[in-house]
Amino acid sequence: MRPITRTRFGRTLVAAALSAAVVAGTAGWASGSSQEPVTGAPVGTAAWRADGLPDPERMTPDQVAAYFHGLSPARQRELVRSHPTVVGNLDGVPLALRYAANARTTGGRFAGEGQVLAYDPRGRGQAVLVYGDLARAEHVAVIVPGSDIDAGDLAPLTRKATALRAATNDRTAVVAWAGYTTPVGVGIDAATGDLAEAGAGRLVRFTEGLRAVGAAEPALFCHSYGSVVCGVAAHRLKAKDVVAIASPGMRADDVTALNTTARVWAAKDPTDWIDRVPYVEFAGLGHGSDPAAPEFGARRVPAADAQGHDGYFAPGTSSLRAFAAIAEGDVR
Template sequence: MRRFRTLLTTAVLTTLLVGGTAGGASASSESVPSGPLPGTAAWLADDSLARELPDPTTATPSEVAAFFAGLTGAQEQRLVEDHPTVVGNLDGAPVKLRYEANAQAGDQVLAYDPRGRGLIAQVAGDLENADHVSVIVPGSDVDISAFDRTAERASDLQKEAGDDTAVIAWAGYTTPSGIGLDLATGRLAEAGAERLVRLTEGLDAAGLPDPALFCHSYGSVVCGLAAADTDASDIVVMGSPGMRADNVTDLGTDAHVWAAKSPDDWIGRVPHVEFLGLGHGADPTSPGFGASVLPADDVPEHDEYFTPGTSTLTAFAAIADGDLR
């Protein structure tokens, strides 16, 4: 009974501490957008090409890529003009078409879903011609209205890594909002992992290099759950509450796994356990986990791992452009 009380107390502390900088309390769980995107019905009903268009809900990215490979330039442009919401979010579609379809949402926007709090992915650098690709997976309280910081981190990483590297700022999943159980459970991370896997499959179908994933805070839970099903070259976690795995082997990935944690990061006060669905498991920077640990002594706080001049950003850039293995 004493052990049970200890574990339960730890789980409660996890709930509170993981949300330690997340803002106001959240009494209800976040809802994840479900069902087809707006415009899907019109897309599926479009018979102007005398061929069936791929179902955005069920078609694989490789099937989408094969479909677009068989179109003329004029046909591609008509689909962008008539169905921007679908084309702009269709993993496997050519990058330049997705940019055009999402032009009203911003520059080099790879995906834009306005439902709920909103989902967005934006590219820093030349994705179509990149030798190296990275994806930043953010933690809690990130959506369309609070995306600037994630986009800034992508820009800083891309500049540090160089012109042959493109970086995707991926707010492509519903993140936890405020302080609540969403932060301490894997529900939103599981949904996010599915979307992250599909993103990486889309990059592969478009003929782009295997990406390096840079996963911050709750985003590292997403990356941990997605690890076995992505073709990522590297998975880098920072300020991580855990990856829902006991060690690197449990992740089931061939990617090189890296981890960083500042001694000044409040995440260090989070108990690294998983019990009754609460908590996210082992500390990725612990010796027994098996990740390559990066220096982070000069990182001043939880949200500063991408700050220019830090040892972490320097290491991240070396990983992103393939210089650090």
């Protein structure tokens, strides 16, 4: 029994050391509080079911789209009035109906921002904002954020979205997707994959919903912990491009392991503190290989003039110009 005990003790020490390295190994990492992911059916689903309406948790976005297509305009408007929290958050519902439903539930909270495609008040709050005409745009970009983004603090995300849209001369519809529970700070939640797993399911359903309503296949721009979400979701995503920006890892050894048909890109500037985080994965801690390393196999995005962890979308940077070209399909 003694050798086994020593082995287990050794593994415990390794795990503890790795945890300390991943969470506190650089000045960029900070403490964070543990978060419970918000998942499941939209708020108000119980009342929706009680009215004899089809169970949202049993419907794919394609089935949702077909159901609403079969309703008269008057019945659609009635559901917006009677069940706005479900209509506004159900992937596959026509975009105009979702915008109308969320206008009712948010009460102008996001006035001056993009159109509200989703709003969930549970937990810290989640919101999805759209800049441009998502229904008609030839190109669509979705920005998936990392830590500390929620409905109460969307500013860092919306700045990225508006910068990317401007860089495409307003030709690309850009979605600011704060549609999952992000880590707070960069503590244990950011060093593990639990929130990413929950977020990945929501992101997959969102991209399926875009396809169901006829929107263009998106390019995903996944920043920091958001790239972990995209990595976990990659094999199921309906996307033409996946861009890992300032990534701590995508929970994959290389591009092949992502098992995606999307083109995979990576951007990391030399001043970014994320580069000092250990690219390891052990006992659920850490997120694996560096997507920006040559051996990972991602296409490299120039980012030498981006500054720090959050400067990749700054106007005039080579990284933002490259993101715009990817969003518009101008690079092969």
